[in-house]
Amino acid sequence: MDSSLNPSTLNSEAITRPPLVLNKRTMGWISSYVSTIVESKTPRWWFVSIAITSSIALLTPLMLIYLVATGVGVWGNNSPVFWAWDITNFVFWIGIGHAGTLISAILFITRQKWRTSINRAAEAMTLFAVVCAGIYPMFHVGRIWKVYFLAPVPNSNAIWQNFRSPLLWDVFAVSTYFTVSVLFWYTGLIPDLATVRDRCTTKIKKFIYGVMALGWRGGNRQWRHYEMAYILLAGLSTPLVLSVHSVVSFDFATSVIPGWHATIFPPYFVAGAIFGGFAMVLTIMLPARAIYPQLHDMITPGHINKMAKVILLTGSIVGYAYLMELFIAWYGANPYERAAFWYRAFGPYWWAYASMMFCNVVSPQVFWFKWCRTNVYAVFIVCMFVNAGMWFERFVIIATTLARDFLPSSWGLFHPTIVDILTFIGTFGLFTTLFLLFVRFLPMICMFEVKAVLPEANPHYGEEHH
Amino acid sequence: MERSTTKMTTPTTTTGSSKAPIYAVGVEFDSARDLYHAAEKVRDAGYKRWDTFSPFPIHGMDTAMGLPKSWLSALVFIGGLTGFSTAVFMEFGASSFLYPLIVDAKPTNLMTIPAFFPIMFELTILFSALTATFGMLALNGLPRWNHPLFNWDRFKKVTEDKFYIAIEATDEKFSLEETRQFLQSLGGSHITVIYHDE
Numbered sequence: 001m002d003s004s005l006n007p008s009t010l011n012s013e014a015i016t017r018p019p020l021v022l023n024k025r026t027m028g029w030i031s032s033y034v035s036t037i038v039e040s041k042t043p044r045w046w047f048v049s050i051a052i053t054s055s056i057a058l059l060t061p062l063m064l065i066y067l068v069a070t071g072v073g074v075w076g077n078n079s080p081v082f083w084a085w086d087i088t089n090f091v092f093w094i095g096i097g098h099a100g101t102l103i104s105a106i107l108f109i110t111r112q113k114w115r116t117s118i119n120r121a122a123e124a125m126t127l128f129a130v131v132c133a134g135i136y137p138m139f140h141v142g143r144i145w146k147v148y149f150l151a152p153v154p155n156s157n158a159i160w161q162n163f164r165s166p167l168l169w170d171v172f173a174v175s176t177y178f179t180v181s182v183l184f185w186y187t188g189l190i191p192d193l194a195t196v197r198d199r200c201t202t203k204i205k206k207f208i209y210g211v212m213a214l215g216w217r218g219g220n221r222q223w224r225h226y227e228m229a230y231i232l233l234a235g236l237s238t239p240l241v242l243s244v245h246s247v248v249s250f251d252f253a254t255s256v257i258p259g260w261h262a263t264i265f266p267p268y269f270v271a272g273a274i275f276g277g278f279a280m281v282l283t284i285m286l287p288a289r290a291i292y293p294q295l296h297d298m299i300t301p302g303h304i305n306k307m308a309k310v311i312l313l314t315g316s317i318v319g320y321a322y323l324m325e326l327f328i329a330w331y332g333a334n335p336y337e338r339a340a341f342w343y344r345a346f347g348p349y350w351w352a353y354a355s356m357m358f359c360n361v362v363s364p365q366v367f368w369f370k371w372c373r374t375n376v377y378a379v380f381i382v383c384m385f386v387n388a389g390m391w392f393e394r395f396v397i398i399a400t401t402l403a404r405d406f407l408p409s410s411w412g413l414f415h416p417t418i419v420d421i422l423t424f425i426g427t428f429g430l431f432t433t434l435f436l437l438f439v440r441f442l443p444m445i446c447m448f449e450v451k452a453v454l455p456e457a458n459p460h461y462g463e464e465h466h
Numbered sequence: 467m468e469r470s471t472t473k474m475t476t477p478t479t480t481t482g483s484s485k486a487p488i489y490a491v492g493v494e495f496d497s498a499r500d501l502y503h504a505a506e507k508v509r510d511a512g513y514k515r516w517d518t519f520s521p522f523p524i525h526g527m528d529t530a531m532g533l534p535k536s537w538l539s540a541l542v543f544i545g546g547l548t549g550f551s552t553a554v555f556m557e558f559g560a561s562s563f564l565y566p567l568i569v570d571a572k573p574t575n576l577m578t579i580p581a582f583f584p585i586m587f588e589l590t591i592l593f594s595a596l597t598a599t600f601g602m603l604a605l606n607g608l609p610r611w612n613h614p615l616f617n618w619d620r621f622k623k624v625t626e627d628k629f630y631i632a633i634e635a636t637d638e639k640f641s642l643e644e645t646r647q648f649l650q651s652l653g654g655s656h657i658t659v660i661y662h663d664e
Contacts, residue, residue: 026627027521027626027627028626028627031521031625031626031627032626152556152560158564158565159565160560160561160564160565160567161560162561162567162569163556163557163560163561163581163582163585164561164567164569164572164578164581164582165569166584168585169584169585169588172584172585172588172589173584173588176588176589176591176592179592179595179596180591180592180595183595183596183598183599184595186599187598187599187602191521191522191625194625195521195625195626197625198622198623198624198625198626199622199625199626211609214603214608214609214610215608215609215610215611215612215613216608216625217519217613217615217616217624218519218520218521218624218625219517219518219519220505220517220518220519220520220523220524220527220528220531220533221517221533221606222606222608223520223523223524223527224523224528224533224536225536225538225601225602225605225606226523226602226606227523227536228535228536228538228539228602229538229598229599229601229602232538232539232542232594232595232598233595233598233599236591236594236595236598237595239587239591240588240591243584243587243588243591247584250584447521448521448522448523448625449522451521451522451627452522452523456497456498456499457498457522457524458498458499458525459498459499459501459502459503459524459525459526459527459530460499460502461497461498461499462499463499
């Protein structure tokens with residue numbers, strides 16, 4: 001059956017395409033290995049990790065309760081920097097989500113089969129990142145109990161929303177993005193939940209996974225609609241994911257603030273989101289791969305290599321956007337625009353600007369070298385730089401721009417409070433806690449899709465002519 | 467469960483007696499290729515109420531089974547139109563009639579429509595995606611608690627690495643003996659009569 005070694009059955013695919021699953025694993029191996037992670041006894045490291053991460057996650061609700069109980073003054077937001085860490089962190093988290101949708105949707109409709117082993121975890125990461133992101137704008141409104149004012153519901157004041165405001169676009173974009181991401185993720189999970197259901201040994205597990213699998217039977221009359229639904233969801237998610245970060249960038253770009261009022265913002269934000277998101281995918285997948293060594297056959301060095309290339313590409317686009325901003329600030333000859341960028345680079349926030357430039361533009365350039373793309377430690381270190389760099393990017397855009405108001409008498413710097421800092425640290429705890437729960441209770445790899453990219457999944461496998 | 471399914475060792479053996487009616491006769495295959503070619507034969511034999519079962523969608527199986535393209539896309543198109551019109555009515559209902567708003571000296575009119583586009587776009591996507599997911603479930607008759615096929619013990623492997631064909635008893639051409647012999651001729655194994663729940 002080894003077609004790559006037998007000259008008589010050689011075909012172009014066997015010559016040009018390296019296998020997506022290494023070591024000639026069988027379908028049964030894929031099911032049993034991925035499901036074993038869910039089925040086996042909970043390992044001790046998992047309890048230790050979740051104890052730590054959930055304790056950290058607890059900081060966020062505690063700080064938010066303190067915020068609501070005491071008042072918005074416990075955050076560092078103050079004149080002139082009214083959009084501060086909360087919006088920075090919102091944009092940071094929502095951007096991270098984009099890589100998950102890119103992997104699951106755009107790589108699906110472009111038939112990039114290597115996505116199959118990473119898309120489930122990347123989509124889960126999207127959801128958890130959007131959960132973390134959603135916290136911020138809700139509390140940023142100041143009076144969380146009035147947050148329903150964001151939704152167009154009839155109210156006793158007879159006031160309706162301004163549908164021409166980018167902030168309202170954002171409400172619709174982010175809530176649509178979250179809903180569609182949940183649908184896409186769950187639709188992809190159904191056949192794999194059925195696998196777990198069929199392998200379960202205890203009655204309770206069988207019931208729970210049985211309910212979650214919705215009675216899936218894997219008949220072709222089901223697959224037919226399923227595949228149509230999946231490709232439609234991918235096709236819908238593709239413009240959606242591009243629109244979400246474009247709309248986020250409109251929050252800034254449609255204003256008349258020097259440094260924000262730029263037409264380059266939507267593509268620049270989208271590229272940055274994919275860039276930061278891929279770094280976060282690798283940040284969580286590399287440890288997962290280290291903990292479960294057998295995943296190496298599915299998440300291969302080839303996958304890491306490809307993702308590093310995406311980081312290199314998008315990082316270079318982001319670098320181009322930074323330079324183009326500077327060029328336009330100079331070439332546009334608008335003194336306010338020039339002053340804004342001069343202040344970014346050489347003002348009191350120079351360290352944030354320099355960190356952003358180094359982490360986002362310089363550090364990914366090492367991925368030009370294959371050694372760096374295939375060495376997991378090198379990849380991990382660069383990803384950590386990118387994670388930090390993307391946070392600095394949002395901080396630079398928001399804080400440095402607002403710190404210099406039009407009137408020098410209104411100038412001021414932003415100082416985060418301990419509440420700001422602990423709320424942000426807590427969201428990392430929340431993110432990792434949700435991811436640990438996902439790894440423990442749901443199949444982390446999309447089993448049915450990985451099976452479908454095995455050579456024997458082809459109905460004409462082993463036949464001479466096709 | 468043992469009682470309700472009976473494995474056929476030879477094509478002439480009759481099944482064990484059961485009070486429950488027969489749901490289908492099933493057969494197991496080891497590979498996607500075998501299933502594909504067997505499906506072509508079942509299609510050509512003229513059966514209508516039957517299905518192939520596999521751990522993953524098999525490329526080209528719709529043709530092998532003689533199935534047309536899924537019409538879920540039509541539902542999704544309607545869903546998208548609904549989302550789009552919802553946004554149009556919501557936005558212009560509120561901004562033109564309920565609470566006319568002048569933003570940056572611009573009223574709601576033909577010239578300011580572009581600023582209303584993002585929400586139209588988002589709701590089109592939202593309603594389409596909801597239709598795609600729930601429409602798919604509805605067309606597939608899901609969710610459901612149980613199914614006669616789950617009475618077949620070997621069928622558990624359908625989500626792992628085995629492939630099945632089941633011809634339902636409600637098919638016009640179905641006759642226990644002939645269908646069983648026909649399935650035997652397809653080259654599969656473990657031909658089994660599957661009963662409904664009592």
